[in-house]
Amino acid sequence: MLTRRALTLSGVAGSLLASACARATAAPSGDVVAAGQPAALLIWAVARERLAGWPRKPDAAALAALPALAAGLPEIGALASGGRPASPEAVAALKPRLVIDYGDADPEHQGLAGRMTARLGVDWRLIDGALLRMPDAFREAGRLLGAAPGGDALADAASGVIARWRAAPAARAFYYARGVDGLETGFRGALATEVLEGAGWSNVAQGSRNIGRVTREQVAAWDPEVVVTLSPAFARAAAGDPVWRRRRGGGRRGLLLLPSTPFGWIDRPPSVNRLLGCAWLASPGEAWMELTLLSRSLYGMAPVEIPRPRWIP
């Protein structure tokens, strides 16, 4: 385990060095369009100077944590996935060299890639967004963006993190609370809870393998050991609420607030940001140096800006 972590740390450090070298020989700036926010995060991690704009501009808190380049990029809308749609004509007017989509690689999205290539006259590359294939995604993005050393280094780091994350011992039974009232959740098998479930945490919500709403009584009946959230507002509201904190057997339920700035550690959007959640869950008490380096290489964040998970008392 120690050797794996050492390899991961050296991989992350290598990615910093490689991305610095890649910047010296970078292609013209802002010539790659991200089809959606997941793709934007992938491009930002591998070769941020190539990103032409945000499908959706990060909020003020996220921009404050990211390098100044992030705030200077325009919002151009999304060509695929959710959010404000981009105007294809406006995208064509940017004269991008490449459009990258990162997410489902099913036939529907592959068909979209073909149609959009024909419509925009620009090469559209779809990269598989499966969590376990993140190392491959970094490598492919590195090659496409002319930043192969940086992409390879990130891929090596991701491989190490994912191997340790998958080997993590079975942990707690959790409920993932989303939305202002916490009653929106990811059911077992949903993309939103993949990071927690992959680390051996047991999702009490079983049903649709998607996002859905449940009742307070249903949460109480499931009686999770821990409620996990990315929302500070919900965490504040639930902290003193006996319905959320009192267990049926009489004990106190844990409330875990995971970081959501600049992007969620386990969710929102489903992109390379989830690697931080994997790294923390692989070894919650010992991963701080690794998280610092990962945050630095994924986002360019200064160590002082990096938030920590909080167990709400």
Next chain:
Amino acid sequence: MDSLSAVRAWAAPLALALLAVAAAAVVLSTGPLAAPPDALITALFGEGPPDAELALALRGPRLLAAMGCGAALAGAGAGFQILFRNPLASPDLLGVTSGAGFGAALALLLGAGAVLVQGAAFAGGLATGAVAVACAALTRSGDGRLALILCGIVAGALASAGLGLVVIAAEPYSQLPSITYWLLGSFTRATAGEAALALVPVGFGAAILLGLGFRLDVLSLGDEQARSLGLRARPLRLMALGSAALMTSSAVSVAGIVGWIGLLAPHAARRMVGERAGRLIPASMALGALFALLIDRLSTAFGPAELPVGLLAAAVGAPAFLALFVATSRRA
């Protein structure tokens, strides 16, 4: 025969109310937390097992929200139908529902907590209704009913456009699902305090509508008829409209957008108790509460994931309304 009809007419609202209470007792005794009825009864007096106390604490606010919102929407719908002499009038006539949706979505976009979202929905609904009434006051078309309907459509359309803008601006992985779920409706989001807070304006609005009683019937005949009987039509109409809008706004702020109750319940009640406002409004409210209880129970009947009550209200309400319409037209 006449006196027998009168007894039947008064007995119907009471019977419906008792039926709603009985249905509430059934709903209160079922749910994912296994708590037998006797345990729930002892928990009611603070001496039950922990699971029963928990079930009661969770089901109570939900029941309160469902019955209160159902009654409010149905009462407001009946009020609008009487005032406008239009069987298609519904609580959204002044754009109140769209305004409440816009207010809530805007609050969710700005990252507000649950209480603020509820407050923004309430304020948005009332503000949209006020815009419709103010615009109608600028016109001079007859007794103003047509102007109110048209201005309500305009105000609702503007609020819908604002809602669309918020949806476009929302973050697609967190804010957008929350806004969508809010708009689709749910009785589960309110805590006891929030449900009780919303029921105060519902009670206030219902008391005014019920207090107006026969004056609503007179108003429905037109302003000239009302004036000839010594009533001040304009202030009375404003009071009735304000009460109905208050009830609608409160209900939507708790439950989100739940359609059809305000249309279906008054029509069904009219068949039982006739047209007179003093009987139609309470009967509609009882039926609305009953219908809301039914769709709330259905919303969790198909697994742990809750089906949006707005969808269920349409899925159950639309065919029921059609059946009612067919039956009524055949009888006529």
